Amino acid sequence: MKKIFNLSIRNRLIISFALVLLVPGIIIGWTSYSTAKETVENQITMSASESAKLLNSTLDRFIEPEIRNIAYLSEEITTADYTGSNPVLQQGILTPFLSKHPEVSTIYVGSKDGMFINAPAKEMPKGYDPRERPWYQEAMKQNGKVVITSPFESKTTGDFVFGVAKVLKDGSGVLAAEVKLETISAIVNKAHIGKEGFAFLADKDKKVIVHPTTKPTDPLEGDFVGKIYQSKTGSFEYTIDNQDKKMVFATNELTGWKVVGTLYNDEITKAAQPISNKTILVLSISLIVGFVLIFFIIASITKPLRSLVTASEKIGQGDLTEEIQVHVNDELGQLGKSFNKMSKNLRELIDQIGTNTEQVAASAEELTANAEQTSKATEQIALTIQEVAVGTDKQMESVEESSIRIAELAQEVQRISENADSVNVASIDTSEKAAEGERSIKLAVNQMNTINNTFANLSASIKMLGDRSNEINQIIEVITSIASQTNLLALNAAIEAARAGEHGKGFAVVAEEVRKLAEQSSHSSQQIAQLIASIQEETSKTIESMAHATNEVNEGIGIVDLAGDSFSQIQQSINDMGTKIEQISSAVHKITAGTEQVVESVMGISQVAEAAAAGTQNVSAATQEQLASMEEISASANALSNMADELHQAVGRFKV
Secondary structure, eight states: OHHHHTSOHHHHHHHHHHHHHHHHHHHHHHHHHHHHHHHHHHHHHHHHHHHHHHHHHHHHHHHHHHHHHHHHHHHHOOGGGTSSSSOOIIIIIIHHHHHHOTTEEEEEEEETTSOEEEESOOOOOTTOOGGGSHHHHHHHHHTSSOEEOOOEEOTTTOOEEEEEEEEOTTSSEEEEEEEESHHHHHHHHHOOOTTTOEEEEEOTTSBEEEOSSSOTTSBOOSTTHHHHTTSSSEEEEEEETTEEEEEEEEEOTTTOOEEEEEEETHHHHHHHHHHHHHHHHHHHHHHHHHHHHHHHHHHHHHHHHHHHHHHHHHHHTTOOOOOOOOOOOSHHHHHHHHHHHHHHHHHHHHHHHHHHHHHHHHHHHHHHHHHHHHTTTOHHHHHHHHHHHHHHHHHHHHHHHHHHHHHHHHHHHHHHHHHHHHHHHHHHHHHHHHHHHHHHHHHHHHHHHHHHHHHHHHHHHHHHHHHHHHHHHHHHHHHHHHHHHHHHHHHHHHHHHHHHGGGGGGGHHHHHHHHHHHHHHHHHHHHHHHHHHHHHHHHHHHHHHHHHHHHHHHHHHHHHHHHHHHHHHHHHHHHHHHHHHHHHHHHHHHHHHHHHHHHHHHHHHHHHHHHHHHHHHHHHHHOSTTHHHHHHHHHHHHHHHHHHHHHHHHHTTSOO
16 A cells, blocks of 8 residues: 555556546446346246247147047947947048048057957957057046047057047947157247257156157156156256256146256357447447546646646755746646746745845944954953854854745645645546536436336237237137037048948038038138247247347446446545645644744844843943944944844745
């Protein structure tokens, strides 16, 4: 700390201004970057969660029709359809159903007697008993509820499928359909989680259903597996292959399957990197501009001070002809003018002292001549003259002491000037900081208004998303209604045609009606796809609005912080002014004390003069012969007294 105060004023100002610029700038930059990164992370996590929810809803829309189909068909099939002399189950019911549902690879019925009827017809291995299969056993346990099995490899087609099964209405067996995973796999693989992330499905038994790198039915492995089965929905961070990742998950209510999305944490850092770069750029430009302004401000302060120091050194060496060139009218200019005025007064004082000294010298010569005339008068006169000489020595000592006090007085005046300069600088700084604080507060108000407008736009976009979602719900209801009617008509037509034999040709009209309804279902599905695309577009706009609002908040925070720093500087400047004023007060007290000592010295001179006068009276009493000479000495003494008064008046020209 002592080393810092030993530095020049210029270096101390440079260090102070540099700290004022660097420390708040670094704090503001780091705070802005951290806040932006946290906001981006929340947005990406929210987007990933919404993608997982959308995938879960799509899965529901795919599976629900299969559940309704199996539920309806199981109510229509009886024992008579696959037993007796004219079984119609395979050709009359199962095969037509299969032709209308390409997502189903095979459909079959297993009876309590071990009978197995499938479509497309395929001979099963010898000893195959449907009653031992999981789909049969699970359906029997549920007692009339539709069962969705975990994915497995089909024994009839070799494809990876999942089963949808239900007990027949009369309880004579179980109807089951194997639904291909191809459609679900395509939906999951198209889902985007961030830019480089992906989605996957897992069943209730912690086995893979759809995964970009793992085969279906393989066990799901990793430290994260336990966490996604602890709750229905959630998100967490984990590390795999030395890379940090984030995972979001949801549970499908129909199947109990886990819908999972995962992405790399590096995406968050990369998304926040442009904000970091802009912050560094703005901070660098601000520092450069600040340092340039500081350089000119410091130069405007130190250059006049260096001129004062140079002039003071010359005066200290005895050269009173030096004057300072004053080009400004601020406090430094006033200080220069005061310095020139002081130098001028000193020159006039020295000139007057020189003139009086010559007169004193002349009077002294005259006194010397008279003294030679009276030296032989008496020894008493000699002793008196010695006393006068001693008094004169004391008078000279007093004069010398007065000279020292005057020099100290000059030094104190110089300190007063320096302190006045510091007070001026602090006052200027205080004014600038106050103005800057006012501007910063106005800017903060404007930024907050911008934030309100941005969030208003965001609210409108979100409302539009809600309207689009309502339209989708209405169209889905239409599709569900048409699909149900299609299935009912198709199945009724197939069953009635099979049972009627030759007379069933009259149902051709029913089949044609079914086809028309199916076309309507396809058209509604296309509308759903278009509306979903529209929702995604609106969601993108919403995210952009939120990002814009975040930037505005960050700018508002930076400006408010700048205002706080400015007012802190104002407080510091005021404190500095108080310290300088105390120093000036102390210097004034010292000047007062020096003046008192000068007065005491003058009193000493007066006492010596009285002693000299007493000696003069003794000389006058000793001899009448020296009367004329003593009168001349008295006249010379009066002249010396007058010159002493003039010298006192010259010193009194300094204002204390």
